[in-house]
Amino acid sequence: MYSASDLKKGLRIKIDNEPYIVTEFNFVKPGKGQALYRSKLRNMITGAQFERTFRSVDTFEPADLRQEKMQYLYQEQGKYCFMDSESYEQVFLTEDQVGEAKNFLIDNLEAEILFFEDKPLEVSLPNFVDLVVIRADPWAKGDSVSGKTKPVTLQTGYQIQVPPFVEEGEKIRVDTRSGEYLTRVKD
DSSP states (O other): OEEGGGOOTTOEEEETTEEEEEEEEEEEOOSSSOOEEEEEEEETTTOOEEEEEEETTOEEEEOOEEEEEEEEEEEETTEEEEEOTTTOOEEEEEHHHHGGGGGGOOTTOEEEEEEETTEEEEEEOOSEEEEEEEEEOOOOTTOOSSTTOEEEEETTSOEEEEOTTOOTTOEEEEETTTTEEEEEEOO
């Protein structure tokens, strides 16, 4: 059980049987009276955000969240299918739940799915993913307009800026947190 004094950014709590994450937090001590805790909360299921003020006597239950390693299988009609490698149970996440991770999802990729009471909420990818360049325009040596990088398209359809020496068909390592090129990968 958490009290209002335990609130901090990133804390996951349960209010009215739904999980919320604290996105902002401020402690306010007026001249007279009780201390107040102003916070912004985001509903982890719907994504709705709102502000709420709590008194120091308010208490909260921790959100019943668990993470499971699952394997990405396929995408169909805006839903992304993941499978538990041990039980073969499959779960589907919406495009909103997957978010920017869709740019790096390849078949059989291991990912962590966050669940709230058996409802999948979001996906966390490994920090680095190796992807194949499927389209890379040649870089002209005198092309100073684009600087020292050129755009390429990866096997997932994601476009990224890479150094000019990266060619079509090569495998590169991408940081899934920032979406940036890291290095070429030798098979």
